[in-house]
Amino acid sequence: MKNKTNFIKIIQSLIIISFLVFSALETKAQKINSQSKTTENNTNLLVDKQIELAERLIKSTEEYKESLQKLSILYQSDIDKQKEKLQKRQELFQLGIIARRELETVEEDIKKIQSKLSETQKDLLEADSLLVEAHAAKELAKLPPITATSSYRAIPGVIRYTGFSTWSLQDTPILQKFFQDSFSRTLPISAYGQSNTHDRLGYDHRNSIDIAVHPETKEGQALINFLRNKGIPFQAFSQAITGSSTGPHIHIGKPSVRIN
Numbered sequence: 001m002k003n004k005t006n007f008i009k010i011i012q013s014l015i016i017i018s019f020l021v022f023s024a025l026e027t028k029a030q031k032i033n034s035q036s037k038t039t040e041n042n043t044n045l046l047v048d049k050q051i052e053l054a055e056r057l058i059k060s061t062e063e064y065k066e067s068l069q070k071l072s073i074l075y076q077s078d079i080d081k082q083k084e085k086l087q088k089r090q091e092l093f094q095l096g097i098i099a100r101r102e103l104e105t106v107e108e109d110i111k112k113i114q115s116k117l118s119e120t121q122k123d124l125l126e127a128d129s130l131l132v133e134a135h136a137a138k139e140l141a142k143l144p145p146i147t148a149t150s151s152y153r154a155i156p157g158v159i160r161y162t163g164f165s166t167w168s169l170q171d172t173p174i175l176q177k178f179f180q181d182s183f184s185r186t187l188p189i190s191a192y193g194q195s196n197t198h199d200r201l202g203y204d205h206r207n208s209i210d211i212a213v214h215p216e217t218k219e220g221q222a223l224i225n226f227l228r229n230k231g232i233p234f235q236a237f238s239q240a241i242t243g244s245s246t247g248p249h250i251h252i253g254k255p256s257v258r259i260n
Contacts, residue, residue, distance in 0.1 A: 050141035057134040060201055065127045068120055075117040082110045125190055126197040129210050132237045132247040133256065152228070156239075159215065159224070160255075163233035167253050168207055169193055171232075175211075175252070178226050183219055188212040190249060198256065208253030214238060215250055223250060 086106045092098045136158040143153070151162040169192070179187040191197075191210035198205040213220045215236035227234045227250075235251045 051138055054134050054138035054141060057201065057203070058131065058138070061127055061131045061134060064197075064200060065124060065131070068124045068127065072117060072120050072124070075113055075120060078113050079110060079117065082106055082113065086110065123195075123197050125212075126195055126210075127201075128247045129190065129237075129249050129251075130197065130201065130203065130256070132239065132249070133235065133251060136235070136237055137255065157237065158239075159234075159236040161228060161234050163227075163231045165231035167232050169209065172209060174230075175223075175226075179219075179223065182222055203256040205256045208251060208256060211250045211252065213250060214248045220250065227252065 086103070089098060089103050089106055093100060093103045139155060140153070140158065140160060143155070151164070153160045172187075172189075172192075176187045179185070188211060189209055190212040191205065191208075193209070194204075194206045211223065213223060215221070215224060215238045220236065220238075224234070224236055232252060233254055235255060236249075237251070238248050
């Protein structure tokens with residue numbers, strides 16, 4: 001009888017211990033699940049934030065482009081008017097009615113307006129490039145984050161490579177020499193460091209350059225291979241935005257980030 005009582009006590013003790021162990025494991029599992037959900041929620045919030053930033057950049061860039069296009073039309077209209085004025089003054093000058101200085105004044109005005117138009121057109125090209133990057137950033141944000149084992153990523157129209165070496169604008173001559181030696185022409189840099197466009201849209205491009213070559217061309221492929229071999233970070237964009245033939249380019253350096 002005594003042995004039976006002891007046996008029952010032992011069984012009861014084992015049940016209690018098992019219950020405590022199970023409770024501890026269950027609590028731990030719940031904690032792990034909670035941490036996992038928290039991590040997942042934080043990741044989702046980060047993705048949503050990145051997509052939101054990309055959409056804001058798309059909207060602000062499109063508005064900026066529209067203002068530049070209107071400005072270009074005004075500048076071109078002014079140039080046409082000044083050319084008509086110049087033609088009339090040339091006729092008057094040939095007749096000896098006006099002095100050469102009056103002719104030169106109009107020529108100088110035309111050059112000033114043409115300079116403003118060229119600058120505006122350059123800003124438009126930069127805006128197109130940034131718009132392509134913004135659309136790509138929106139799609140890249142939906143993918144799992146890049147890790148040390150997946151430093152190279154390609155989706156339709158976009159290639160991103162995080163690289164393994166340090167890059168700065170001071171390294172640009174290396175690229176210029178490679179391109180000149182390979183294709184006997186100057187590296188077509190469309191944006192070097194921070195520009196008016198980046199300042200206006202609030203993006204940090206201080207340590208990046210954009211190369212106006214299509215990634216799928218012979219030049220683009222050669223440049224991409226060179227960058228990968230050197231471990232230089234880059235993003236390559238092969239799709240143009242709707243309504244524009246510009247946009248495809250290779251962005252060298254880390255992706256532009258919003259600074260305001």
